[in-house]
Amino acid sequence: MKIIEGKLPGTFEITLDPAIDHRGFFMRTYDREIMAQYGLDRNWVQESHSRTIHRHVVRGLHFQLPPYSETKLVRAVRGAVWDVFVDLRKGSSTYGQWDGVELTEDNHKCVYVPPGFAHGFCTLTENSDVFYKVDSPYHPDSERGLLWNDPDVAVPWPTKSPIVSEKDRNNWLLKDIVSPFEI
Secondary structure, eight states, X not given: OEEEEOSSTTOEXXXXXXXXXXXXXEOOOOOHHHHHHTTOOOOOOEEEEEXXXXXXXXXXXXXXXXXXXXXXXXXXXXXXXXXXXXXXXXXXTTTTOEEEEXXXXXXXXXXXXXXXXXXXXXXXXXXXXXXXXESSOOOGGGEEEBOTXXXXXXXXXXXXXXXXXXXXXXXXXXXXXXXOOBO
């Protein structure tokens, strides 16, 4: 496992190391001991699987309010997505900034996103499957969202014709969010 900190403090790109032979591969997708060496070990309480059948679907940018804020460990197990996260932590030198990592079934990358970030992705292929672990249970009343195309954040999504849910089209602008997250 290769773990490097992202450009936004607290985020990490993790590249898994498959053992490949003529039969296929074997790959450890999580190792508590290695993650603990980087301060990234969490008590994962839920794991979710998202399947998106169309290319150019934008999901997000989602977050949960405290005390249900989530750390996420995200990876694509089929297809490819461009995974994006936006810093919403008050007092952060990178508040309102975004970063992104391409996650594919072939590059074996994961992204670690701490609480205080809005998170989403754009599918780069048809039939993309994304798994993510979270360290806080889903709480519908605490769910919020940052508008995927907020001009103040200016994420350059890799599509000219995104497919976006009604819910995600009605998320908040960054300027209207009173952040409950501290650095």
